[in-house]
Amino acid sequence: xxxxxxxxxxxxxxxxxxxxxxxxxxxxxxxxxxxxxxxxxxxxxxxxxxxxxxxxxxxxxxxxxxxxxxxxxxxxxxxxxxxxxxxxxxxxxxxxxxxxxxxxxxxxx
Amino acid sequence: xxxxxxxxxxxxxxxxxxxxxxxxxxxxxxxxxxxxxxxxxxxxxxxxxxxxxxxxxxxxxxxxxxxxxxxxxxxxxxxxxxxxxxxxxxxxxxxxxxxxxxxxxxxxxxxxxxxxxxxxxxxxxxxxxxxxxxxxxxxxxxxxxxxxxxxxxxxxxxxxxxxxxxxxxxxxxxxxxxxxxxxxxxxxxxxxxxxxxxxxxxxxxxxxxxxxxxxxxxxxxxxxxxxxxxxxxxxxxxxxxxxxxxxxxxxxxxxxxxxxxxxxxxxxxxxxxxxxxxxxxxxxxxxxxxxxxxxxxxxxxxxxxxxxxxxxxxxxxxxxxxxxxxxxxxxxxxxxxxxxxxxxxxxxxxxxxxxxxxxxxxxxxxxxxxxxxxxxxxxxxxxxxxxxxxxxxxxxxxxxxxxxxxxxxxxxxxxxxxxxxxxxxxxxxxxxxxxxxxxxxxxxxxxxxxxxxxxxxxxxxxxxxxxxxxxxxxxxxxxxxxxxxxxxxxxxxxxxxxxxxxxxxxxxxxxxxxxxxxxxxxxxxxxxxxxxxxxxxxxxxxxxxxxxxxxxxxxxxxxxxxxxxxxxxxxxxxxxxxxxxxxxxxxxxxxxxxxxxxxxxxxxxxxxxxxxxxxxxxxxxxxxxxxxxxxxxxxxxxxxxxxxxxxxxxxxxxxxxxxxxxxxxxxxxxxxxxxxxxxxxxxxxxxxxxxxxxxxxxxxxxxxxxxxxxxxxxxxxxxxxxxxxxxxxxxxxxxxxxxxxxxxxxxxxxxxxxxxxxxxxxxxxxxxxxxxxxxxxxxxxxxxxxxxxxxxxxxxxxxxxxxxxxxxxxxxxxxxxxxxxxxxxxxxxxxxxxxxxxxxxxxxxxxxxxxxxxxxxxxxxxxxxxxxxxxxxxxxxxxxxxxxxxxxxx
Numbered sequence: 001x002x003x004x005x006x007x008x009x010x011x012x013x014x015x016x017x018x019x020x021x022x023x024x025x026x027x028x029x030x031x032x033x034x035x036x037x038x039x040x041x042x043x044x045x046x047x048x049x050x051x052x053x054x055x056x057x058x059x060x061x062x063x064x065x066x067x068x069x070x071x072x073x074x075x076x077x078x079x080x081x082x083x084x085x086x087x088x089x090x091x092x093x094x095x096x097x098x099x100x101x102x103x104x105x106x107x108x109x
Numbered sequence: 110x111x112x113x114x115x116x117x118x119x120x121x122x123x124x125x126x127x128x129x130x131x132x133x134x135x136x137x138x139x140x141x142x143x144x145x146x147x148x149x150x151x152x153x154x155x156x157x158x159x160x161x162x163x164x165x166x167x168x169x170x171x172x173x174x175x176x177x178x179x180x181x182x183x184x185x186x187x188x189x190x191x192x193x194x195x196x197x198x199x200x201x202x203x204x205x206x207x208x209x210x211x212x213x214x215x216x217x218x219x220x221x222x223x224x225x226x227x228x229x230x231x232x233x234x235x236x237x238x239x240x241x242x243x244x245x246x247x248x249x250x251x252x253x254x255x256x257x258x259x260x261x262x263x264x265x266x267x268x269x270x271x272x273x274x275x276x277x278x279x280x281x282x283x284x285x286x287x288x289x290x291x292x293x294x295x296x297x298x299x300x301x302x303x304x305x306x307x308x309x310x311x312x313x314x315x316x317x318x319x320x321x322x323x324x325x326x327x328x329x330x331x332x333x334x335x336x337x338x339x340x341x342x343x344x345x346x347x348x349x350x351x352x353x354x355x356x357x358x359x360x361x362x363x364x365x366x367x368x369x370x371x372x373x374x375x376x377x378x379x380x381x382x383x384x385x386x387x388x389x390x391x392x393x394x395x396x397x398x399x400x401x402x403x404x405x406x407x408x409x410x411x412x413x414x415x416x417x418x419x420x421x422x423x424x425x426x427x428x429x430x431x432x433x434x435x436x437x438x439x440x441x442x443x444x445x446x447x448x449x450x451x452x453x454x455x456x457x458x459x460x461x462x463x464x465x466x467x468x469x470x471x472x473x474x475x476x477x478x479x480x481x482x483x484x485x486x487x488x489x490x491x492x493x494x495x496x497x498x499x500x501x502x503x504x505x506x507x508x509x510x511x512x513x514x515x516x517x518x519x520x521x522x523x524x525x526x527x528x529x530x531x532x533x534x535x536x537x538x539x540x541x542x543x544x545x546x547x548x549x550x551x552x553x554x555x556x557x558x559x560x561x562x563x564x565x566x567x568x569x570x571x572x573x574x575x576x577x578x579x580x581x582x583x584x585x586x587x588x589x590x591x592x593x594x595x596x597x598x599x600x601x602x603x604x605x606x607x608x609x610x611x612x613x614x615x616x617x618x619x620x621x622x623x624x625x626x627x628x629x630x631x632x633x634x635x636x637x638x639x640x641x642x643x644x645x646x647x648x649x650x651x652x653x654x655x656x657x658x659x660x661x662x663x664x665x666x667x668x669x670x671x672x673x674x675x676x677x678x679x680x681x682x683x684x685x686x687x688x689x690x691x692x693x694x695x696x697x698x699x700x701x702x703x704x705x706x707x708x709x710x711x712x713x714x715x716x717x718x719x720x721x722x723x724x725x726x727x728x729x730x731x732x733x734x735x736x737x738x739x740x741x742x743x744x745x746x747x748x749x750x751x752x753x754x755x756x757x758x759x760x761x762x763x764x765x766x767x768x769x770x771x772x773x774x775x776x777x778x779x780x781x782x783x784x785x786x787x788x789x790x791x792x793x794x795x796x797x798x799x800x801x802x803x804x805x806x807x808x809x810x811x812x813x814x815x816x817x818x819x820x821x822x823x824x825x826x827x828x829x830x831x832x833x834x835x836x837x838x839x840x841x842x843x844x845x846x847x848x849x850x851x852x853x854x855x856x857x858x859x860x861x862x863x864x865x866x867x868x869x870x871x872x873x874x875x876x877x878x879x880x881x882x883x884x885x886x887x888x889x890x891x892x893x894x895x896x897x898x899x900x901x902x903x904x905x906x907x908x909x910x911x912x913x914x915x916x917x918x919x920x921x922x923x924x925x926x927x928x929x930x931x932x933x934x935x936x937x938x939x940x941x942x943x944x945x946x947x948x949x950x951x952x953x954x955x956x957x958x959x960x961x962x963x964x965x966x967x968x969x970x971x972x973x974x975x976x977x978x979x980x981x982x983x984x985x986x987x988x989x990x991x992x993x994x995x996x997x998x999x
Binding site: 026027028031045046047048050051053054055057058059060066069073074075076 | 111114115118119132133135136137139140143144165166167168169172173175176177178179180181
């Protein structure tokens, strides 16, 4: 099965979206969710999630809390803040604008 | 707002660094393990699963660093790293570090100390409101004389100026003098001023208690009121608020105290602790009064928007009108307007000394900077290889420059700390030595380390450190890392360029320190000469004091005489007193002068008469002072107003006016206040005495009997059996026994009088000597450092030479020959410049006369010797090179 690198700049969008469904996820869950919903087409270089998450912590888009996994292991769970929700909207509309523009460019033969 | 919250989060992260790293590592490990587990579940072998998990995750070290960088503290980390590394480097070279820090510290320290002094003496802003707007209005004296552009003003001129000038919001006059304050407590002499009622208003100083003079209180017929200064109030009234309204006696007249001015109100050229209103006497206002140009100091505050130049032009016009209207008194007199601050700076005689000191410390700073530059250049050359390796391993130029820069900053900070310590210490040591007059004592109390000076010298030295410290990094960026690696120890063009710069620096250092050494030598020599110079009398075991009679009763000359005769009689009863006498001026205080004509010699016009130092003395004066009487006799009780006039002259007088004849029995006519008196017979010849330290040739002096011309201000001189300081109580007692309302001031031993007349020459000699020592030491370190470095670089060459049969002497000669070229150049340049110093000093300091030949020759010799000595150690080291080791080390 072929896997694609995610387009640059969309990592934040994907993480925000993953968390936007409500609830708290740890890093592995976020990575798994992205692969799963994109039918394994989109694959993150999994480690790069973490610098991104740190930046989002600085920006105040997410909050982190230590908790236990189902297998009773310590894991850091991330949760969206109201600020993060707003940021998601911004990122989504930005992404859509870009995609529309690119689509138009491709379709006008 | 959001950025603040973010900053808070970031700082929190900084505080929990340890946690942060562990958390991140744990979180990442969990991720990899979960992935591994998933792979295993899909049927991969454990080994394959682990590799896959790792592949998909990426480099976790890099990722962790990236994660940390997200918090924006990278710069801080780099900085800390630099500082740590810098500290390690400095600690690894303790010799280099110590010399660099001490050099910087001395450069900064002595500059800060001296400039703080200059600030205290010359640049002190007068303690008045908006001082730049307060002007001194002065006359300009067509006849020249002492400070002709800053002459005081006569009463009628002042009144005309005040009426006619429009540039000022207020103009006030003052006449400063000292007064005898009595009435409550012991009588004392206090400095004070008679001032216009608007004086304090013009200066913008308000009383801390009570009130200012009211308008019109300076008009005749007003109640007599006085204002005193806080310190006098504390000292005399214990700070009692009820002092206001009390009556005190000022020169015997009753005055009511109405106000207290703050202690900080001191204008040192016009010392005053007591002010009374200035009212003019009729004779001061008439046309004769206009001739009295030396009466008043005039203060004025410029109106807003008026410049000093405009005020000056206006006052000059008024003065020239007055000169036309009153030619007999004002012909040629002009007017000069200058700020109070400038007036104060110009009247202080400390300016030339301060200028020389400033020059000296700037030399020290230059030498310090040159030394520092040299040290850094030499050291960084030695580190060229290190930089090359680091650059080759991927360090950016900027990163290298930053590294060097932080080392320099560390050095500079240490140097600054040391400099601050030195200046605090320096001020502490010097403060008690500033005691030659009241102003010096006052300045000493208020002198402090000047912040702006400290910052400025710090900036200069740090800049020097930066420029020379980072030069290698910049050079590296030009040539690339390979050049740094290749340039091991020898001959690349960059190396030669640098060596030329270093030679230049050392040459300059030597020249500067020679100039400083010669300058200091001149001062020290002059000071030692002064000490050695016999004053012409015996100043030991002699106590002096001053008494100014106050009160209406003592206007009568007979009473003045009676008073002082009684004091002398009282003193004679004291067991500790050997003898006592009176004089109008002590030795080493400039005497007044009188013009005279010699009978039997052709008379000149009154204005061209010769003049000599003039003293009025009591009987026993020469005996008490132990001034040898060469011929004739002293004055006796019978030489008084009713006897035939007699005079005693000194040896210098005889040598000048009676070179061949016997002066005894001859007559001279002394000019007393315009009228030429009857001829006085010369009855004695005394040995000459000096008037100031280091006087080259004594001046002619004339002595007349005080009994014939009584004075209300007289100095008492007491020859004591033991320690003169123990007799001061007896002296006071003798005066108070005659009249308890008279004040005794200026109680000093004669030795102290002489010392004070030097005006801090001792401090000057000491400071200059210290600076020269510092400079020489620094230059020596500079030469040593450079030569040690050069020898280190040529180790291999020396090894080869010795292997080929060169002897030790030849190697030493080889090293020294090189060094001696710049030692000679530096000394030569310094010598040429220092030739100008004796003349320069003689022009700036009165009475500066030193036989400079020895110093001009000796200075270069000392510098050469020191230079040679500091060359010798590295040269010796060159001969210790083992040829085999030297050759193998390549």
